[in-house]
Every structure is written in C-alpha cells, then in structure tokens.
Amino acid sequence: MLEVDDVLVAPPREGEVLVEIVASGLCHTDLTALEGSNVSAVYPLIPGHEGAGRVVETGPGVNSLQPGNHVIPLYGPECGTCAMCESGRTNLCWTIKKTRDRGVMPDGSSRFTRGPDQVHHFMGTSTLSRYTVVPEIALAKIRPDVPLDQVCLFGCGVTTGIGAAMQHVRSGDSVAVFGLGGIGVNIIQGARIAGATQIIGVDVTDAKNELAVQYGMTAFVDAADVGTDVVTAIQDLTSGGVDVGFECTGLLPVMRQTFDSCVAGWGQAVMLGVEPVGGEMSFPPVGVRYGKSIHGSYFGGIKGRSGLGALLDLFVDGKIDLEAQITHQLSLDQVNDGFDLMRKGKSVRSIVRFE
Ligand SMILES: [Zn+2]
Ligand SMILES: [Zn+2]
Numbered sequence: 001m002l003e004v005d006d007v008l009v010a011p012p013r014e015g016e017v018l019v020e021i022v023a024s025g026l027c028h029t030d031l032t033a034l035e036g037s038n039v040s041a042v043y044p045l046i047p048g049h050e051g052a053g054r055v056v057e058t059g060p061g062v063n064s065l066q067p068g069n070h071v072i073p074l075y076g077p078e079c080g081t082c083a084m085c086e087s088g089r090t091n092l093c094w095t096i097k098k099t100r101d102r103g104v105m106p107d108g109s110s111r112f113t114r115g116p117d118q119v120h121h122f123m124g125t126s127t128l129s130r131y132t133v134v135p136e137i138a139l140a141k142i143r144p145d146v147p148l149d150q151v152c153l154f155g156c157g158v159t160t161g162i163g164a165a166m167q168h169v170r171s172g173d174s175v176a177v178f179g180l181g182g183i184g185v186n187i188i189q190g191a192r193i194a195g196a197t198q199i200i201g202v203d204v205t206d207a208k209n210e211l212a213v214q215y216g217m218t219a220f221v222d223a224a225d226v227g228t229d230v231v232t233a234i235q236d237l238t239s240g241g242v243d244v245g246f247e248c249t250g251l252l253p254v255m256r257q258t259f260d261s262c263v264a265g266w267g268q269a270v271m272l273g274v275e276p277v278g279g280e281m282s283f284p285p286v287g288v289r290y291g292k293s294i295h296g297s298y299f300g301g302i303k304g305r306s307g308l309g310a311l312l313d314l315f316v317d318g319k320i321d322l323e324a325q326i327t328h329q330l331s332l333d334q335v336n337d338g339f340d341l342m343r344k345g346k347s348v349r350s351i352v353r354f355e
Contacts, residue, residue: 001034001336002034002047002128002335002336002339004332004333004335005114006114007046007112007113007114007119007129008112008113008114009111009112009129009131009132009133010111010112010113010133011057011059011111011133012057012058012059012062012111012133013059013060013105013107013111014059014060014061014107015059015060015061015062015106015135015136015137016058016059016062016105016111016133016134016135016136017055017057017058017059017062017065017071017133017134017135017136017139018055018056018057018058018059018131018132018133019053019054019055019056019071019073019131019132019133019134019139020053020054020055020056020130020131020354021048021051021052021053021127021128021129021130021131021132021354022051022052022053022054022148022149022152022353022354022355023051023052023053023148023149023150023152023351023352023353023354024048024050024051024052024127024128024152024155024351024352024354025050025051025152025153025155025156025157025349025350025351025352026048026050026335026338026339026342026347026349026350026351026352027049027050027156027157027182028181028182028342029049029123029156029274030047030048030049030122030128030339031339031342031343032274033045033047033122034047034339037277039101039277040100040101040102040103040122040123041103041122042102042103042120043120044114044117044119044120045103045119045120045121045122045126046112046119046120046121046122046126046128046129046132047122047126047128048122048125048126048127048128048129048132048352049073049075049122049123049125049126049127049155049156050127050152050153050155050156050157051072051073051125051127051128051132051152051155052070052071052072052142052148052149052151052152052154052155053070053071053073053127053132053148054067054068054069054070054071054148055067055068055069055071055139056131058136061136062136064136064141065136065139065141069141069144070141070142070143070144070146070148071134071139071140071141071142072139072140072142072151072152072154072155072304072308073124073125073127073132073134073138073139073155074124074125074138074139074140074155074299074304074305075100075123075124075125075138075155075156075299076091076092076093076138076298076299076304077093077095077096077124077135077137077138077304077305078091078093078137078303078304078305078306079093079095079096079137080137080305080306082094082095085303091298091299091301091302091303091304091307092298093137095137096124096135096137096138100121100123100124102120103120103121103122104120104121105121105133105135106135111132111133112126112129121133124138125138125155127152127155128332128335128352130332130354137305138304139305140304140305140308140309141305142154142308142309142312143309143312143313143316145316146312146315146316149329149351149353150322150323150326150351151312151315151322152351153322153325153326153349153351154308154311154312154315156299157182157183157186157349158186158311158320158322158325159299159300159302159308159311160183160186160272160297160298160299160300161182161183161184161185161186161187161188161189161190161248161272161300162186162187162189162190162193162300162311162314162320163190163297163299163300163301163302163307163311164187164190164246164270164272164297164300164301165186165187165188165189165190165191165193165194165196165246165300166190166193166194166300167297167300167301168244168246168268168270168295168297169190169191169194169195169196169243169244170194170195170243171194171195171196172195172196172197173191173194173195173196173197173198173242173243173244174196174197174198174199174200174238174242174243174244174263175187175191175196175198175199175200175242175243175244175245175246176200176201176202176221176234176242176244176245176246176258176261177191177199177200177201177202177217177245177246177248178202178203178245178246178247178248178249178254178257178258178273179202179203179247179248179249179254179273180201180202180203180208180209180211180212180217181208181248181345181348182325182348182349183248183272184201184203184208184212184246184248185208185211185212185215185325185348186215186325187246187248187272188201188212188215188216188217189215189216189320189321190300191216191244192215192216193314193319193320196216196244197218198218198219198237198238198242199216199217199218199219200217200218200219200220200221200234200237200238200242201217201219201220201221202220202221202223202230202234202257203220203222203223204222204223204224205224205345206220206222207345207346208348211324211325211348214321214324215321215324219237221233221234221237230257230261231257231260231261234261235261238263239263240263240264241261241262241263241264241267242261242262242263242267243262243263243266243267243268244262244267244268244269244270245258245259245261245262245267245268245269245270246258246270246272247269247270247271247272247273248272248273249273250273250274250275250276251273252275252276252279252280252281252282254273255269255271255273255275255281256281256282256283258270258271259283259287259292259294260287262287262292263292264287264290264291264292265290265291265292266291266292267291267292267293268292268293268294268295269292269293269294269295270295270296270297271294271295271296271297272296272297325348325349326348326349326350326351327341327346327347327348327349327350328341328347328349328350328351329350329351329353330350330351330352330353331352331353332352332354334352335352338350338352
C-alpha cells in the first residue's frame with residue numbers, strides 16, 4: 001500500500017532540475033516496487049516513472065532547460081557524451097545508473113525527506129510526487145502544445161511499445177504480440193504505423209480486444225482456450241510463422257512461444273517483458289542457425305532527449321492515440337485504487353492528475 005503524505009523536496013543541486021509534475025501514469029514496474037520484487041527499489045521511496053510536468057527551477061550548471069519548459073522525466077537518461085551515447089548502437093546510457101539504482105541523485109544524496117527521514121527516489125524519476133528533482137540529462141524537453149495529462153504516457157508505456165515496433169517491423173510484415181497490456185496495445189499501434197499487414201494478438205483474456213482491434217490487431221489467439229497450441233495457431237494464420245514476435249508478459253514459457261512463433265530464415269523475437277529474478281530462457285540453437293534472432297528492447301530503442309520529439313509529432317499528427325488507452329483518471333488520494341485496478345487487469349492505463 002502506498003501512503004500519501006507530505007514530503008519536503010530540497011532545491012535542485014548541480015546539474016539537477018526541480019519539476020512540477022502535472023500527471024503521472026501508473027505502470028507495472030511501479031507495482032513491482034510496491035510488492036518488493038524490484039531490485040533497484042530502496043525503501044522508503046516515491047514511485048512513478050511515467051510523468052510529465054514543467055520546470056520550476058534549475059540548479060547550477062543546467063543550461064538546456066529553463067523554468068516553464070515542458071518536460072518528460074526519463075528513467076533512461078541521455079548524457080550525449082558517454083561511450084554508449086556516442087556509439088550510435090544503443091539508446092542505453094549508464095552514466096548515472098549506479099546512483100539511480102540506489103535511489104539517490106548522482107551526488108549520492110536524496111532530495112526527499114519526511115520528517116527526519118530520507119525518502120529515496122525511484123528510477124531517478126519519482127513522478128508520483130507533485131514536485132520532484134531529476135538530473136538534467138534525464139529530462140526530455142517537449143513541445144509546449146501537447147496535453148501533459150496525456151503525453152505523460154510517453155515516459156514509459158507508449159514509447160516502449162511504439163518504439164519497439166517501429167524499430168523492428170517493416171512494411172508488409174506479419175507480427176505477433178504476446179500480452180495485450182499497456183505495452184502490447186502500443187506495439188500493435190506501432191506495428192500498424194510501421195505498415196504491418198497482419199497483427200496477431202495473443203492473451204489469456206480477450207478483455208482488451210476492443211482497444212487492440214481499434215489500434216490495428218487483425219486476429220486474436222486465445223491462449224487460455226484449452227486445446228489451443230499457440231505456436232501452431234500462429235503458424236496456421238501466417239505462412240509458417242511471423243516476421244516479428246513481441247513478448248510483453250515476462251513469462252519464460254511465453255518467451256519460448258514467441259521464439260517458436262517466428263518464421264525461419266529471418267524471424268525476430270523481441271523481448272520486452274521482465275523475467276522473474278534469475279529467470280533463464282531456453283531456445284533450440286537450430287532456430288538461430290536457420291536465421292531466427294532474439295532481440296531485446298529498452299524504452300523502445302528511443303533515445304529519450306533526442307528521440308522523443310519525433311514520436312510526439314506523430315501524436316500531434318493523429319497517428320498515435322493516447323485517449324482510448326487512458327481508462328482511468330485518478331487523484332493522488334486514489335492512487336492505491338489505480339494499482340488495484342492494475343492487479344485485477346481492469347485498466348490499461350490509469351493516470352494520476354495533480355491539477
Ligand atoms: Zn513503466
Ligand atoms: Zn550517455
């Protein structure tokens with residue numbers, strides 16, 4: 001259970017920015033922090049990593065942002081100067097990973113206190129606080145004409161799903177999406193934008209079917225249907241397997257199904273779901289010898305500071321929908337209700353609004 005209470009937020013230090021959060025989506029990774037299964041959660045903490053807001057104050061040395069700028073906090077920063085940022089091969093930037101995973105700012109301290117006690121940051125973002133402090137390199141400045149209480153979803157789920165699809169799907173491809181939650185429906189949306197002609201959704205409940213169809217799903221495979229062999233069903237719907245399979249459940253047997261559902265020669269299995277701690281996936285090496293490949297995707301392969309703008313443009317152009325996936329709008333006092341809805345699978349995205 002989350003406790004809603006007053007915390008003191010200290011001013012931003014060197015390279016840091018104080019942000020007033022307008023809205024924050026609830027994401028499954030926050031739930032793992034509440035349930036104690038997130039290895040980088042240091043307690044007590046303020047969760048939230050899918051927010052949007054405005055810059056209030058900048059610390060010394062900050063020159064890319066000013067008070068009033070609209071921003072999306074990034075759990076994956078983009079410093080622009082490390083080996084990863086300069087490689088052109090990844091959107092990962094681990095410049096501040098060590099301190100972020102210990103729940104503190106890059107200088108090793110927290111900006112949050114409750115009474116005499118330190119409260120930790122979470123994922124470097126802590127967007128379920130009206131005010132939060134975030135390093136400059138972990139803030140994407142965004143165009144000011146978009147509704148912050150919707151585009152907060154670009155802080156995680158929407159970018160993760162749409163980015164992954166746009167990176168891996170080619171025009172004319174067949175695609176399978178395992179798990180039609182917040183990430184899965186956005187993969188469907190991204191696959192449609194990328195020009196996929198066949199988009200197969202796989203889940204154990206058809207509860208989110210309507211949204212998936214609206215976003216571009218062309219066929220549904222019910223994995224809970226006794227007697228349905230998911231892999232065979234997908235092979236039958238396609239010519240022997242899909243060009244790209246996306247795994248969004250984090251379940252090891254589903255990862256294997258995703259791999260097996262991909263077509264020989266070039267099929268790509270893309271892993272997005274987070275496995276249980278220590279979990280290992282198995283696959284037959286012959287599949288790889290015959291051309292299948294396994295990929296991972298983090299934040300949709302999008303570089304947060306330099307790449308998010310193009311996705312926001314697609315939203316403004318009407319190609320990306322956010323409204324239909326926002327199933328619940330909550331006040332901060334209702335935040336626990338939002339996580340209950342998530343546990344019961346009754347929401348796609350719940351948004352906590354601060355104003
Ligand atoms: Zn998330
Ligand atoms: Zn970097």
